Amino acid sequence: MISEKTIGRLSLYRRLLDRLLLQGKAHVYSHQLAGMAGGTAAQVRRDIMAVGYSGSPTRGYEIRQLIRCIGNVLDDLHGEGATLVGVGNLGRAIMAYFSGRRPHLAIVAAFDNDPYKADRVIHGCPVYAMSRLADVVAEKNIRVGIITVPGGEAQSVADTLVAAGVSGILNFAPVPLRTPPHVYAEDLDVTMSLEKVAFFARQNVLEKEAVKP
Amino acid sequence: MISEKTIGRLSLYRRLLDRLLLQGKAHVYSHQLAGMAGGTAAQVRRDIMAVGYSGSPTRGYEIRQLIRCIGNVLDDLHGEGATLVGVGNLGRAIMAYFSGRRPHLAIVAAFDNDPYKADRVIHGCPVYAMSRLADVVAEKNIRVGIITVPGGEAQSVADTLVAAGVSGILNFAPVPLRTPPHVYAEDLDVTMSLEKVAFFARQNVLEKEAVKP
DNA sequence: AAACTACTGTGAAAAGGTTCACAGCGTGTG
DNA sequence: CACACGCTGTGAACCTTTTCACAGTAGTTT
Numbered sequence: 001m002i003s004e005k006t007i008g009r010l011s012l013y014r015r016l017l018d019r020l021l022l023q024g025k026a027h028v029y030s031h032q033l034a035g036m037a038g039g040t041a042a043q044v045r046r047d048i049m050a051v052g053y054s055g056s057p058t059r060g061y062e063i064r065q066l067i068r069c070i071g072n073v074l075d076d077l078h079g080e081g082a083t084l085v086g087v088g089n090l091g092r093a094i095m096a097y098f099s100g101r102r103p104h105l106a107i108v109a110a111f112d113n114d115p116y117k118a119d120r121v122i123h124g125c126p127v128y129a130m131s132r133l134a135d136v137v138a139e140k141n142i143r144v145g146i147i148t149v150p151g152g153e154a155q156s157v158a159d160t161l162v163a164a165g166v167s168g169i170l171n172f173a174p175v176p177l178r179t180p181p182h183v184y185a186e187d188l189d190v191t192m193s194l195e196k197v198a199f200f201a202r203q204n205v206l207e208k209e210a211v212k213p
Numbered sequence: 214m215i216s217e218k219t220i221g222r223l224s225l226y227r228r229l230l231d232r233l234l235l236q237g238k239a240h241v242y243s244h245q246l247a248g249m250a251g252g253t254a255a256q257v258r259r260d261i262m263a264v265g266y267s268g269s270p271t272r273g274y275e276i277r278q279l280i281r282c283i284g285n286v287l288d289d290l291h292g293e294g295a296t297l298v299g300v301g302n303l304g305r306a307i308m309a310y311f312s313g314r315r316p317h318l319a320i321v322a323a324f325d326n327d328p329y330k331a332d333r334v335i336h337g338c339p340v341y342a343m344s345r346l347a348d349v350v351a352e353k354n355i356r357v358g359i360i361t362v363p364g365g366e367a368q369s370v371a372d373t374l375v376a377a378g379v380s381g382i383l384n385f386a387p388v389p390l391r392t393p394p395h396v397y398a399e400d401l402d403v404t405m406s407l408e409k410v411a412f413f414a415r416q417n418v419l420e421k422e423a424v425k426p
Numbered sequence: 427a428a429a430c431t432a433c434t435g436t437g438a439a440a441a442g443g444t445t446c447a448c449a450g451c452g453t454g455t456g
Numbered sequence: 457c458a459c460a461c462g463c464t465g466t467g468a469a470c471c472t473t474t475t476c477a478c479a480g481t482a483g484t485t486t
Contacts, residue, residue, distance in 0.1 A: 004409065004413075007408075007409050007412050007413075008402075008405050008406075008408075008409050011404065011405045011408040011409065012389065012402065012405055015387065015404070036389070037389055038389040038390075038391065038400075073412075074408055074411075074412055076411070076415055080411050080414075080415070082407065082411070088306075089305060089306035089309045089310070090306040090307075090309075090310060092302060092306070093301075093302035093303040093305070093306040094303075094403065096302045096303075097302070097303060097403065098404075098407075101404075102404070102408075105407065105408065105411055143411075143414040143415065143418060144407070144410055144411050144414050146407070166414070167414040167415075167417040167418050167421075168410040168411060168412075168413055168414025168415075168417070169410065170406055170407055170410045174228065176225065176249070176250055176251040177251075178251065182417045182420070182421055183417065184410060184413035184414055184416075184417055185410075186406050186409060186410050187251075188401065188403070188406055189221075189225065190307065190310065190401070191224065191228065191311075191314075191315070192221050192224045192225055193221075193383055193399050193401055194295065194311070194318065194357070194359070194383055195220075195221075195224040195287055195315075195318065196217065196220050196221050196224065196399060197357055197381040197382065197383045197397060197398075197399050198287075198289070198293050198295070198318055198356075198357050198381060199220050199286075199287055200217075200220075200381055200397035201293075201356040201357050201379070201380040201381025201397055202289055202293070202356065202380075202381075203397075204380040204381065204395050204396065204397055205356060205380050207395070208380075208395060
């Protein structure tokens with residue numbers, strides 16, 4: 001079984017590799033990839049071990065093949081459709097962000113409980129009324145949900161998604177979700193991240209000032 | 214020194230405690246907080262140890278005091294101003310999100326290289342042209358930067374912020390930032406998170422199917 | 427006032443993740 | 457053809473984080 005952290009880094013490596021391909025590169029060494037990803041060479045090699053690809057001691061990794069191997073691990077064979085719930089400021093920004101970016105993992109349906117937002121197409125994605133969630137999720141075979149509703153509604157939306165058959169949720173609401181064990185939920189808590197950054201920004205300033213005298 | 218993970222959880226605990234206060238509660242046990250935060254009671258107790266607050270064996274933690282102790286650790290005494298660079302879809306959503314939410318940590322200036330966006334006020338926050346970044350950051354004593362520009366510009370924006378004196382950066386661009394060691398950078402990579410969720414969503418489905426027969 | 431209860435605080439063990447360090451190898455070179 | 461080079465793959469050491477488990481304690485009951 002591959003660890004959560006490794007999966008995250010593989011996703012990152014792949015995007016970096018895509019960029020290298022565009023630059024016309026064909027091979028890459030672990031230390032180069034590490035430099036771009038902000039990690040160590042040993043870690044890159046370990047992560048790549050997990051996908052079962054082997055590089056050459058002299059040329060490094062063959063970029064095209066490595067991308068394919070990472071894809072074999074990360075991607076569903078037939079592509080994956082995701083759904084987004086909560087077409088507010090943040091929801092629309094996320095939809096714009098993913099619109100046409102990753103063909104194998106696209107947002108294919110959005111929901112909002114404001115009836116004025118329903119039955120439109122935003123950034124290429126149809127918006128439905130909440131009442132149709134279970135139908136649409138089942139019909140389109142959606143396994144991945146994105147929650148961009150206010151904190152107070154997040155848990156009940158999550159419950160609805162789980163009941164509809166979703167087994168992975170990315171949650172932007174500032175509330176940790178409670179989900180059954182067979183559902184993977186990741187909380188992307190912007191407030192927490194910003195407070196962390198503010199804390200360490202201050203620490204760094206204090207340290208610098210402490211070193212001075 | 215307090216670990217990064219603990220700082221993040223403290224931020225979360227504080228918000229949960231705020232909610233409990235509003236509900237009229239005065240005390241809370243570690244296992245209750247753990248239930249809300251999605252962690253274990255032992256972890257909550259360890260985290261609270263780090264802020265140097267002690268609860269009562271019979272009443273648990275006094276909520277009001279605990280909030281104050283967490284604030285002593287997380288917050289700057291005089292409040293902290295943050296700046297956001299990149300007033301696009303995502304940037305505006307983030308600005309709306311923080312507008313008036315946390316008084317001690319507010320976005321007090323935004324920048325964009327589109328001159329049409331400059332010299333306005335969005336969600337209560339003034340928007341400036343990029344050329345004024347160094348001035349404004351210095352004048353307002355800003356230590357925290359938020360990057361919501363496209364990937365290609367993120368690194369150079371980060372360099373600009375660092376040069377202007379920022380010591381903590383929250384990065385939404387899908388590129389890991391390279392920053393000097395005295396600058397704390399957190400990459401909030403939505404693509405990575407979504408691919409992680411998609412991967413584990415699929416794993417869960419496969420597991421369930423594997424258990425069935 | 428003694429006994430009981432259910433909590434906290436924390437040393438110690440366990441788990442998980444990262445880095446070290448080196449054997450092994452494929453290629454270019456003398 | 458033999459050698460030297462600088463990479464990969466990986467066991468083992470190391471470090472960080474989480475969990476266990478229990479002594480200590482403040483209130484509550486008898």
